[in-house]
Amino acid sequence: MLEKQPDKQLPPVQRQCDLLGLSRSTAYYQPQADPGRRAFELKLLALIDKLYMDQPSRGRYGMRDALAEEHGLVVNPKRIRRLMRKLGIEAIYPKPRKNTSAANKQHKKYPYLLNTLEIDRPDQVWCADITYIRLAGGFVYLVAIMDWYSRCVLSWELSNTMDAAFCVEALQRALSSGRQPEIFNTDQGCQFTSEAFTGLLTQHGIAISMDGVGRAFDNIMVERLWRTVKYEDVYIRDYRDPAEARFGLRRYFEHYNRRRRHRSLGRKTPAAVYGLAKRCDCDRMKTDGGRSAVATALGSVALRAPSPRAG
Numbered sequence: 001m002l003e004k005q006p007d008k009q010l011p012p013v014q015r016q017c018d019l020l021g022l023s024r025s026t027a028y029y030q031p032q033a034d035p036g037r038r039a040f041e042l043k044l045l046a047l048i049d050k051l052y053m054d055q056p057s058r059g060r061y062g063m064r065d066a067l068a069e070e071h072g073l074v075v076n077p078k079r080i081r082r083l084m085r086k087l088g089i090e091a092i093y094p095k096p097r098k099n100t101s102a103a104n105k106q107h108k109k110y111p112y113l114l115n116t117l118e119i120d121r122p123d124q125v126w127c128a129d130i131t132y133i134r135l136a137g138g139f140v141y142l143v144a145i146m147d148w149y150s151r152c153v154l155s156w157e158l159s160n161t162m163d164a165a166f167c168v169e170a171l172q173r174a175l176s177s178g179r180q181p182e183i184f185n186t187d188q189g190c191q192f193t194s195e196a197f198t199g200l201l202t203q204h205g206i207a208i209s210m211d212g213v214g215r216a217f218d219n220i221m222v223e224r225l226w227r228t229v230k231y232e233d234v235y236i237r238d239y240r241d242p243a244e245a246r247f248g249l250r251r252y253f254e255h256y257n258r259r260r261r262h263r264s265l266g267r268k269t270p271a272a273v274y275g276l277a278k279r280c281d282c283d284r285m286k287t288d289g290g291r292s293a294v295a296t297a298l299g300s301v302a303l304r305a306p307s308p309r310a311g
Contacts, residue, residue: 041083042134044080045086045139048083049089051067052089053230060081063075064076067080088131088132088141088189089132109193111209112209114185114209117183121149122150123147124181125148127219128143128144128145128185128222129219133239137240140159140160141160141162142229142249143166144222147181150271151221151273152271152273153257153270157170158242158245158246163191164192164194164196167197172200186211186219188211232252
């Protein structure tokens with residue numbers, strides 16, 4: 001029987017590092033995730049989002065002061081600026097004309113068409129926007145397409161990324177009802193200026209309108225929707241994961257469309273003003289995969305929301 005040969009003696013760690021051109025500290029470094037740091041950052045994201053909903057004119061210094069005064073947290077303004085960019089929000093204030101938009105410079109920009117337009121009927125103008133939805137262990141992005149006149153939410157999507165695909169999916173679903181607007185208004189975000197999004201609108205013969213740079217109130221109807229959704233649902237429910245957020249938001253938008261009455265609509269619901277059928281396929285949920293899928297403890301869950309059918 002052959003005897004087992006002893007392992008060859010390895011050179012010292014210092015010699016190995018010299019041969020590889022590495023510092024010795026690199027060999028001993030053990031990367032470790034810091035759950036405490038991540039939890040604190042998620043807490044900051046949630047607080048910044050809520051403070052922004054309360055007062056959207058706050059910039060990074062206003063946020064710093066509010067976090068210190070209201071929550072006892074001392075945060076560097078640079079960190080606040082980074083987190084605000086992560087959320088896709090910025091302070092609302094008059095900006096000099098030389099400021100540039102965050103939109104993709106390669107994409108075509110369209111003029112704002114609603115300046116002197118009187119919006120007095122459904123399907124005259126639709127609008128869309130993206131917002132951040134906080135979760136217990138992270139966040140997702142929500143896009144909604146809404147009829148401007150009736151405030152009816154026609155379609156929505158959740159995604160864990162800010163690409164254009166989930167916005168295009170929401171638009172396709174809204175148009176699948178058989179109704180379409182004369183004008184579609186968005187901001188100049190790269191998702192809405194992408195060829196996939198604008199091309200779909202052009203294909204249907206829909207005029208495209210885009211907010212001016214630094215004019216957050218040009219798309220005010222959908223901005224009001226975000227405040228309503230967050231204060232009446234997201235902040236109260238405190239969703240744990242994307243799957244729970246999907247089910248909860250589906251329930252809330254059904255309530256918003258069919259049961260929540262608006263004073264500006266003569267105490268009628270958005271669904272009644274828009275003319276939706278009494279029954280729709282909103283309770284049927286699709287769970288097929290797609291770009292807007294987010295991995296959760298339950299597996300890969302597609303974050304899709306069926307749109308209401310017009311009557």
